[in-house]
Amino acid sequence: MTAIGVLASGRGSNLAALIEQLGGIVCVASDRAGAPALDIAAGHGIENAVFSAADYDDRVARDVALADWLGAHGVRLVVTAGYMSLLSPEFIARFRDRIVNVHPSLLPAFPGVRAIEQAIDAGVSETGVTVHLVDEGVDTGRVLLQEAVTIPPGATAEQLHALLQPVEHRLLPQAVSGVAAGLG
Numbered sequence: 001m002t003a004i005g006v007l008a009s010g011r012g013s014n015l016a017a018l019i020e021q022l023g024g025i026v027c028v029a030s031d032r033a034g035a036p037a038l039d040i041a042a043g044h045g046i047e048n049a050v051f052s053a054a055d056y057d058d059r060v061a062r063d064v065a066l067a068d069w070l071g072a073h074g075v076r077l078v079v080t081a082g083y084m085s086l087l088s089p090e091f092i093a094r095f096r097d098r099i100v101n102v103h104p105s106l107l108p109a110f111p112g113v114r115a116i117e118q119a120i121d122a123g124v125s126e127t128g129v130t131v132h133l134v135d136e137g138v139d140t141g142r143v144l145l146q147e148a149v150t151i152p153p154g155a156t157a158e159q160l161h162a163l164l165q166p167v168e169h170r171l172l173p174q175a176v177s178g179v180a181a182g183l184g
Helices: 013-021 036-043 059-072 089-094 115-122 157-183
Strands: 004-007 025-030 047-050 077-080 099-103 126-133 143-150
Touching (some): 013 036, 025 059, 036 047, 059 089, 077 157, 099 157, 115 126, 143 157
Parallel strands (some): 004 025, 025 047
Antiparallel strands (some): 099 126
């Protein structure tokens, strides 16, 4: 199986879905100390570490250290599952076409942060989940999978997030499995 490294900043629900459905996750890194995703990794015996921007001179230095750490663990495929830091071009070059991200909108609509709130503020009737490859742009990489979700009238961001999460938990492992299979 292809060695997978996961980058996560938050609660880790997508990480948990990956662990439950795939296996092959050899390490988890976060940009935030205390991220619950790190506890999930530790609970499954998966090595984990924090790469906080404050500990490095700049984003490139942090990303080089992160890429080196992933490389030392034999990682061939990187998954950003709720990772809230932009990756530098230097990091992306190390893992070109081998970084998979999940995003809570039907890209190209509502890229970047606060996509759920953007959709609600725009008054659209549907949004969804996109799993895509990461490139140097913000949510501009090649789309691997997408699925639409209807926005109920009057839905809050929290309610819409709750509707999107099961779709994320299904599509992300599916896309990661497909990319990993292509790596041999």
